[in-house]
Amino acid sequence: MATTSLQSLHHHSLLRRHHHHHHHHSDTPSSSLHFSLFLKPTTTTTISLSHKLTSTHFTLFSTTSTTPTTTSTTSTTSPNLTFDLLQKHLSSKEFRQADEETRRLLIVLAGEAAQKRGYVFFSEVQFIAESDLQTMDKLWREYSDNKFGYSVQKKIWEKTNMDFTNFFKKVGWMKKLDTEIEQFNYKAFPNEFIWELKDDTPEGHLPLTNALRGTQLLKSIFTHPAFETEEEEENEGAEDKESKVGIEELRQSSKPLSKKLFKTDYSF
Numbered sequence: 001m002a003t004t005s006l007q008s009l010h011h012h013s014l015l016r017r018h019h020h021h022h023h024h025h026s027d028t029p030s031s032s033l034h035f036s037l038f039l040k041p042t043t044t045t046t047i048s049l050s051h052k053l054t055s056t057h058f059t060l061f062s063t064t065s066t067t068p069t070t071t072s073t074t075s076t077t078s079p080n081l082t083f084d085l086l087q088k089h090l091s092s093k094e095f096r097q098a099d100e101e102t103r104r105l106l107i108v109l110a111g112e113a114a115q116k117r118g119y120v121f122f123s124e125v126q127f128i129a130e131s132d133l134q135t136m137d138k139l140w141r142e143y144s145d146n147k148f149g150y151s152v153q154k155k156i157w158e159k160t161n162m163d164f165t166n167f168f169k170k171v172g173w174m175k176k177l178d179t180e181i182e183q184f185n186y187k188a189f190p191n192e193f194i195w196e197l198k199d200d201t202p203e204g205h206l207p208l209t210n211a212l213r214g215t216q217l218l219k220s221i222f223t224h225p226a227f228e229t230e231e232e233e234e235n236e237g238a239e240d241k242e243s244k245v246g247i248e249e250l251r252q253s254s255k256p257l258s259k260k261l262f263k264t265d266y267s268f
Contacts, residue, residue: 077129081108083139090143095206096195102136102207122216125224133226140207144197153204154222164215172202173211186212 076082086105089098107114109132110124133150140149153171160166165184168174172194174184187193193208194201209218221227 076105076109076132076135078109078132081105083135086136087139087143090139093143093197095148095197096190098140099195099207102140105132105136119210120217122214122220125217125220128224128226130224130226133221133224137227144206147197147201147203148206149204150207150221151227154227156204157222164211164218168211170202171204173205173208 083105086098086101089095089101106120106128107118109128110120111127114120114124137149137151141147141152146152153167156170157164157167160170165174168186169184173187175187175192177183177185189208194205209221211218
C-alpha cells in the first residue's frame with residue numbers, strides 16, 4: 001500500500017512537472033512571435049536605413065499629410081512654386097511684371113544650376129516639364145486675346161521658315177535703322193518694347209526671350225514637346241514609318257549600299 005502511494009505521488013509529481021514544462025514551452029513561441037513581428041523589423045529598419053533615406057521618408061510623409069486635397073490650377077510640378085503671381089500680373093494687364101515673372105519661373109524650373117547662374121542655358125530647357133510650359137503659355141494667351149505666348153510666337157517663327165531675323169522683325173523685337181541701306185538692330189530693353197496690349201502691338205511681342213547670346217534658347221523653347229502640334233506628331237510618325245520601310249527595302253535590295261545610302265541630295 002505504501003509502495004502504491006509512493007508510486008502515485010511520484011507519478012503525480014511527474015505530471016505536474018511535465019504540465020509546467022509544457023505550459024512554459026507553449027508560451028515561448030507566442031513571445032518569440034510577438035518579438036519577431038513587432039520589434040525586430042523596426043530595429044533592423046532603423047539600423048539599415050541611412051540618415052538621408054530616413055529624412056527623405058519623413059519629408060514625403062509630411063508633404064502627403066499636409067497637402068490639401070484640392071490643387072491650384074496654377075500650380076507647377078515643382079514644390080512650393082506656383083503660377084499665381086504670373087496670373088495676377090497678366091489679369092491686371094501688368095505685362096512688364098508678367099514678363100519678368102515668366103523669366104524668373106523659367107530659371108527656377110530649369111534647375112539649380114540655372115538658379116545659381118541667373119539665366120537658362122538652351123540645353124536646360126529639356127528639363128522643364130511640358131505641363132509647366134503649357135500652363136505659362138495658356139495664361140499669356142488667355143489674358144492677351146491670343147496675341148501673346150510661346151505657341152503664338154512659334155507659329156510666327158514657322159511662317160518665316162524658321163528664320164529668326166525675319167521672326168524678330170515680325171514680333172517687333174528689332175527696329176529699322178535710319179540708313180540709306182535697309183538695316184535693322186535689336187531694340188533697347190526695356191524702353192523700346194511695348195508693354196501694353198493695343199491694336200498696333202505686334203502679335204507675339206511677349207513674352208521676351210533674350211537672344212543676345214544667340215537664338216538656341218528660343219529655338220529650344222519652340223521645339224519643346226510642350227508645343228508640339230498634332231500635325232508635327234503625325235509627320236514624325238510618318239518619318240519613322242518611312243525610315244523603317246527604307247531600311248527594309250535596303251535589306252531586300254541587291255544593289256550596292258553606296259548607290260542608295262550615299263547618293264548626293266541637293267533638295268535642301
